[in-house]
Amino acid sequence: MFEFLFKYPWTAFSKGSLVWLGFGPVWVLPLVIVLGAAILGWLLWRRRFGTGAVARTAAVWALQTAFFALLLAMLWQPALSVATLKPQQNIVAVVVDDSRSMAIRDGGSMRRDEARHALDRLLPSLSQRFQVRLYRLGQSAERVQSPRAFQATAPATHIGDGLRQIIADSATLPVGAVVLLSDGADNSGGIDLDTLSELRAKQIPVQTVGFGSERLDRDIELLEVQTPQSSLAGSRVAAQISFRQRGFAGQKAKIVVRDGANILAMREITLPADGAQQSEPLLFQSGNPGVRNLAASIDPLPGEENPANNRMTRVMEVRGDKPRILYVEGEPRWEFKFIRRAMDEDHNVQLVTLLRATQNKNYRQGIADPKELEEGFPARREDLFGYSALVLGSLEANWLTPAQHEMIREFVDRRGGGLLFLAGRFGLAEGGYAKEPFTDLLPVTLPSHRNTYHIAPAYVDLTMAGRDSLICRLVDDPQVNAERWKKLPYMMNWQEPGTPKAGAAVLAESIPGGARNRYPLLVTQNFGRGRTSVFASSGSWRWQMLQPVEDKSHETFWRQMMRWLVTGTPGPVVLTTPSPIVADDSRVKLRAEVRDKTYTPAPDAQVEARVIGPDGSSGTVTMRPDPAEPGIYAAEYSAPVAGSYIAEAVARRGKDELGRGVAAFRREDGVAEEFHTEQNRELLERLATQTGGRYYRPADAARITDEITYSPAGISVRQTLDLWNMPVLFLLALALRSGEWLLRRRWGLI
């Protein structure tokens, strides 16, 4: 219809510019129109039309002026100046998504077959005007000769990479336009800005045709599974499973985490409303040291359209090292004994204790050699930084020197260690910790008054943050866990810790017997590279003594507390990859952060990474220092086959080894293609709009040929298209004259 009225397609108008071919300069046109309108007005005013003369005269004047202006405009010969591709001299790249998601059936027919049908309609008209090149799009664009080559078998879709390849072709070939037929299910994280900028710079429009349903009717899809990249052996670990569903609202489903054939954890959940995103934690034991391939899944329900997107695999390194925690206690007391007993049963964390038994005698336990802590609290950074966490019990701050205070700050801030303050007669405010650097380190602002330590019964209750925290998870079920905490025996003392700082998390509160007030009991926060916390009671030992010997609440809590302190503590060498999953790619970027014994960045180290693949083969890469960041080393490794890899970086300075860091990653081929299988119309529309093209439904694909004609890319000529003879102008002139005639007839003047 548009083309019937306006003679040319919309694209011609959107891409062209208006020119006037008439006999005079264009500025004369409005002048003549104004003059004509004035003369018409004067003539009509002289012949005013009876009753209501002013309104009738004005209406007639307006219609006649509009008609007069229209005629003048046509006389001035308006035209459209637009670039058009020269016939048969330009290439149109027709790119067809040939990934596995194109094999999905929407409403009975396969997306691939719909694309073939669209090509059958489109290719003949394109071939009449242009040279057509067919491309098969997977991880890259590959030229094919016939639409029969499209089998929907490519393991991934990288639209950006494919377009970049075509841009490269356009350097030597006159590419006039790109036609992309796809479901938009890109697995490379979208189209990068560089590719878009280059397309715009070359003025190559991308016309997109979208296939596939924009919404599956019955499907459960995992959106993300988050697991820690590494964990200590024997730790309780949480997998956070996020998903969305359509068509199964309110139904029950099972979420499962497996390691190979072993089920590590399983729970029944109720599915949320259609389209709503839900996130469920699933707790499991990390097990023995090694690399875990954790498969998180939701068991498929009957009638699911795409069960393949119910499962994701993540890789986690279970560390075999045994972090050491230094616990310095200022007085013998029961809390010390029972914390030690709880940690005695943890074979993956070692508690080293320094106890002020008398005014001048320390009692050491868990030491590696007789010299360790012989002189009391470490006086050298390299000695203190050998521990992964530090616990300060009922110990006067002044027992430590100002230099040791500063070392403790650096222990957390620079070394990345964990720090726990315990309550006591000489703990927190009673111990004189309301001074630098402890005021910075503490997750609370200590009270300004004294007598904050109370020997009186208090119960404990979890906060909302505590219900979600792994530190406080005595049993897996969050609801049962919260009830379990309420039923813990009383503590016979508690301490006012002060006010939690902004950014700190209060995980548990103490409720003194008979009191209405609650006081923060367990507060945590991140500080620098490390983390700090406060436990404002020394009475948790009654959770052990006042409960049956089979009850493990006390041991579980303290083990999890201590593991929280050390789990995030980095070693001198930290090896990382941008993501633990490398999807449909072989290139893996390795990054090592290397520090010396005082945890100062080491820019002069020699760093090598050894990578062991899923088949047991290994390779070594030398990591190069990053000149912009001291202590950072980088390398790229090529993972030859799909599967799990473990990389170990070794840093040396001369003959001395500074440390080792381990990272696990997994190469997955073709898995990402099973996810986000609904048509990504938004991506296709954005790509078209930003490059000067348009998005089409398959039924409208045949119109693309006309659109492409008006492309500025390739070999084009500028054409001038007359507009004065557009049918719409004649219809408008007719309407104006008819309108005046109808009015005059109505007023009885004819």
Added chain:
Amino acid sequence: MRICFVVSGLFLALLCLAAYAQKEFREYPGVEYENFPLPPDYRDKTEFTRARLIYPSVRYGWRRFNSWTIDYPRSDRHLLAGIRRLTRIDTRSVEQPVNPDDGDDIFNWPFLYAVEVGHWDLTDAQCGKIREFLLRGGFLMVDDFHGTQEWDVFIASMSRILPEHPIVELDNKDPIFHTLYDLDERFQVAGAQYFDSGKTYEKDGYEPRWRGIYDDKGRVMVAICHNMDLGDAWEWSDDPRYPEKWASLAYRIGVNYLIYDMTH
């Protein structure tokens, strides 16, 4: 209605607290001492005090005397004063007699001392309670029993508390002898009968025996001081007639065992 709910909830919470909470200090008439003066700070709330086990004694004919109160309370208070002076432990000035039949009270006092256990005669319920106390992490020190006959009486109850755990001689290298003082050289600590008899032993208990029972993790949970009388040594440590070396060893043993308990 809401106020009633809150009040009843608070009342229930207080009831629970009362049921759980440790017992207040209390005094009993002893075999040797009655109306022993209380120190002015006896009400102080502290981290530690030594608990003295109340137990039923064996009958001799129709007579059954409270052997658990031997040396009580003078011995306890001398030792507690010593602990205050020698360590950084926050210590109460008075002891805490603990009856295993008093509900869960025993579990509030992780260091339990029993004297004259050569005369104890525990019921099955008491054995079960003390067993649970030990397995949860409590520590029991027994003292002041001598010779074969009293050993047999001790074993008659002890074997019902921890039948699966053997009684062994404590090695000199065991940390319990080295927590604060290195006590490789130990000797028999005589009781006050020495004043009259001049003998360091009683009955056929000629040799002091430093024995113990270990838990599954290799920690001493019962320390058995057989053929010696540390209780008398603490009790008479302020008497010039009592030899200083015995009193000193008794205090060192008491402190070492306590520090051991508080660290293991």
